[in-house]
Structure formats: C-alpha cells, structure tokens
Amino acid sequence: MPKTLAEKVYDAHVVRSAAGEPDLLYIDLHLVHEVTSPQAFDGLRAAGRRVRRPDLTMATEDHNVPTLEVLKPIADPVSRAQVEALRRNAAEFGIRLAPMGDRDQGIVHVIGPQLGLTQPGLTIVCGDSHTSTHGAFGALAFGIGTSEVEHVLATQTLPQYRPKQMAVTVEGELPEGVSSKDVILAVIAKIGTNGAAGHVIEYRGSAIEALSMEARMTICNMSIEAGARAGMIAPDETTFAYLQGRPHAPQGADWDAAVAYWRTLRTDEGAVFDTEVVIDATELSPFVTWGTNPGQGLPLTERVPDPADLADDNERRAAEQALAYMGLTPGTPLREIEVDTVFLGSCTNGRIEDLRTAAELLRGKRIDANTRMLVVPGSIGVKAQAEAEGLDRVFTEAGAEWRGAGCSMCLGMNPDQLKPGERSASTSNRNFQGRQGKGGRTHLVSPSVAAATALTGRLTAPADLAETVLATRPTTPTGV
C-alpha cells in the first residue's frame, strides 16, 4: 500500500503493536531542557529507574538563561535552582548537557540540527511543543509532556496512536520579501489554531522544495500553532547538503548508507491524506498577527478586523477578547500600529539566515528612536557565526541590542520581558496573552518585517521602506 512520509517513519519505529492498545514507538533521539524535565527525573529516582539510553539523550539549558552577563550565576534564585537541577540530573544519569557558556548550548531546537543530531527518518521527542521543528529534515518529531519525558527516559519508547495525515501543498514562487514565516502564518490563519489537531502535516510543493533548511525549520516549527502533532518535509539534496560534515552526521560508508535510506523517505504516489490544504505561494505577502492566538493573522496590507463581521459565536467572542487585550480598534490599518519593542530570535527565527536577513535591512541605518530592538541568537554557535560575519556590529550600529543565546523574550522566563501594555513585533511563534511578559502585546512577524518595523517604529513590510524617508536617513555613528 502506498504510504506517506510520516507513515513510513512511524512504521519503521513500531516496537510492538496489539489490537486495542496504542503502538509502542521507539524514540531515536530525546532532547531535554530544564523546564519540563525535573519532575521526570524525580519520578525515575522515586521508582529506582535508570535512563535506558543516555547515548540517545541530549540536554541543554535554554528557557531560563539570561542573555546578559551569561557567565555569571543566574540572579533569579528560582531559575537558578531549575538549571542546577538539570545539571545534577544530567550528572547523576550520565546524560550529555550543554550548559550556559558551552559551545553547544542554545535553544534545544536550534542545537539538534546544528550538531547534526537531527536527521531524516528519526523519531525525535522533547518535552517541548516546538519539537516539530526537526520535522524539516523528514524526521517524525513531536512535543511531549513531563510524564512522557519520564517514560522515554526509562524505556526509550512511547505509546502512540497512529496520527492522521494532512498535506499542505504550497506551489509557485514566493514573491520578493515574503518568507517561510509568512507562509506558515498564512497556513495557520487558514486552518485555525487547532485546525490540524490529531494530524501530522507534510509540507510539499515547489515553494517548499525551494526553501533552505533553516526556512523549512521555521515552517515545521509552527506546525504546533495549527494544532498538529508534527510537521514534516521530505528530505532532499538541500537536506543532505546541510547535514554533511556536521559533528554527528554519518561519515564515509555510513554516510552513503544513510543517504540511500533517506532517499526512500518520500510520500509514495497514490498515498492518501486525510486532509489536504493548498496554498498559492504567488498570492502570499508579509503576514502579521493582530490577535492573541497565531491563527488570528492577516496580510500586513489589511486592517484590524471587526468582530461584528464574524458569524460564529465562539470566533466573534474570541476576536472581541483578543482586540480588548491587544488594545486595537477595528478598521485600523495594520501598518499604523506602533510598537515599543522588536524581538528577533527564538527557535522559529533565531538562526543565522534570519539574522542575516534582518541585518541586511538594518545595515547602515538607525532603528526608530522610540523602539527597542533585541537580537537574541538561537545558540552559541549561531552567535559565533554571526559575530564572525560582523552581523553583531550591524545590529549594534543600528541601535539594536546584541544578546547572548537562549529563548529569551519568546516566553520571558528570563529577565527579557515586555512591560504591561507594551507592544512588540516578534519573530517568535506565540502571541498568547502575557507570553512575552504580563500584559505584553505581541504581533508575530518574519525577520524582515521585524527589521523594517524596527526602522520605522510601526508594523512595516520591507517593501514599504523604499517609500519612507527613513530609508534615506544618513547613518549616525554612535558609541554603542
């Protein structure tokens, strides 16, 4: 029977299947961070269990880490205790840990691919919903809760039910200035914030095939924002080229064997998807969210919607609640919304290409005097690369803040937070109420919209810049 990509990977990992029970699925790679793991390790200790496969487990510190003075102990005692718990657990159970300051440290979904641990055809889990990121390599990667973290630590398996299959096909060429972030925001706006519940999404079509690995990761990353279990893209030459030579990628004859297998990881002709969504890439434009869930988004050329136009009671109520929280009036052009802060970073858009894109727009310019811009690389590796390319100076000379690596303002578990009522344009993935700080208001955007917005102080597409005087403003060197 013809199979989808997701079905192939799933089937290759079934340890045991019995009628009336979930399948037992083998897990090839378990990524761990400090927030969702302490209770799982406690559970192991209480039951006298060991970690079954420390060699298939990798831990990092990302959520709590400060992005200033990163070599000092964490000032917040509760954050520090959590990070210290991970260090103790990693030592006790023999797990590799990339602690703050380590060359491999960074956001868990940035370091997996960077180290070459993330590979096609693997099953990958992490106590983190954005594990879907790794699906960009054709891995079946999904987020789990702490009880499941404990289960994987103890058994290297998970009981799972076969997911439904969804195809999101994006055909055509993306217009200039439109990025994969705009693609995924448009997809989520179309299918809704939980519209892919129970499904694995496979992204396919010429627009997807044309994307770099990092751009593909941005798309798969936000699959969870459409409610999907996972998002996947079939591995191809782009994938292999990205992987070759990375520390944990196979080498020599192993590389050839791996690539031969990886080439089989494509949806068969005639395989059936439960749900199909088609998007015309040529119609897309820079996207932005106006509400408090990632499905509440529109092209930047639109206006704040009027809840009264929504027929469904639940949707109307949700839109009213969102606009009240966001402090927005129906009918306002989105491009007139002023922001206080621009955040460039996160596991969605904190990779080197994202930083390059934003830096290109900022080079030789100054950001708006009333706007603060935080640039937070996704990992120490990304930070080092950016500094080698001189991007840090482009950002600081433009008036942005160049920070250490971590999750940072994506969720504000460290000191990087919005103040009540503050508004951000953020390249992260969630515009939930209070996500970036109590009372903070988030508009999700792509890296190029983030950079353009930093220059003008209001939501701006890169194409709009040409029309503003700001683009011609002379560079004022400062001592930042």
Added chain:
Amino acid sequence: MDAFTTHTGTAAPLRRSAVDTDQIIPAEYLKRITRTGFEDGLFVAWRTNEPDFVLNQPQYADATVLVAGPDFGTGSSREHACWALLDGGFRVVISSRFADIFKNNSTKSGLLTVVLPQADVEALWQAVEADPTTPVTVDLQARTVTYGDTTVPFEVDEYTRWRLLEGLDDVGLTERHLADIETFEAQRPSWLPRALPALPA
C-alpha cells in the same frame, strides 16, 4: 496517578475558545521543580485582571468540573497545565475539542478530559449558569455526563479508559515489553546518531 471512576461536583462555565496553556499557567510558575502546588498560577492573569472572571465568582469557587470552549489547551506542552487544574480542585475538563498534547498529558496525570459536541457544551453552560449548584456527574465506567434530567454519552478509547479506571502507571506497562524493545534495538542501523560522546565541530 489516582484512579478515576466517577466524579460528581459543580461545574464552572468558561466561555472562551482556544484557551492556551500559557493562560492555564504562565511560564513564570514553570520554574518550580515540584509536581504539585501550582494552584496559585491557575488562570492567574484572568483571576487577577478580570473581577468577573468565572473563577472569581463565589458561586463557582468550589467547582470541580471545568466546561470550556473549543480548542482547550493549545500551545505549550507543559504538563503543569494539568497539574495546576488538579491542584486548583478540578477533576474533569469538558470541551468540544482539545489540543493533542494537553489531552495526552491529562491522561497521564489523572485529569479526565471529556469531549462533547459544542451543542451539548452550550446546553451544559446554560444549565450551570442558570443554577450554579447543579451537580454534574462524569461517569467513566458508563461513559456519560449527567446533570439534572440530562445524560449525554461521550467517547473515550478503551485502553485509556482502562488505564484511568485502574490508575495505572504507563512506564510499568511498557516495561512488560522489554524483550520487544531489546529486539528492536538490536536491528537499528549502526550509523544512527548518538549524543555521546560529544564530537568536535
């Protein structure tokens, strides 16, 4: 995990859709390394900023069944959301649709999630708004929700139902299949990645 057979209590109508886990419990409460004691973070922003939020209303203060709008539990995978609901006194959440990870987590932590059609959720909202003292019984044996003269059935897969009724630990269940796991491991290709030892860049 505590076994769940049947539960009777009063219900709180949460007329909001797409309630994400950041609202159920914000990130700052996730710094704790315990598995209990999260009640202070439960819906804390809404409880603090909205005087008429449903859980601020005295008639719903003792509710143990939460009746929510569609797409409950979206977003972050934090199981703390289930723990906070349990710590806040809830044993059951009813919605027309849950986010996958939240639903999964609930079955591991002993919080029962019940899916009812939106029309039934609407009727239940109206009943508990008209009379907040209405007892609501959720019977996992019989797979029914009962209040007043109304009984509505709900679906739950047999395996999950059995595990919840027995209060069984998943890890223990899987350990019975250790031989299968070992057989599987023996045939994994040798080139698959290992995190250990750390390799130079």
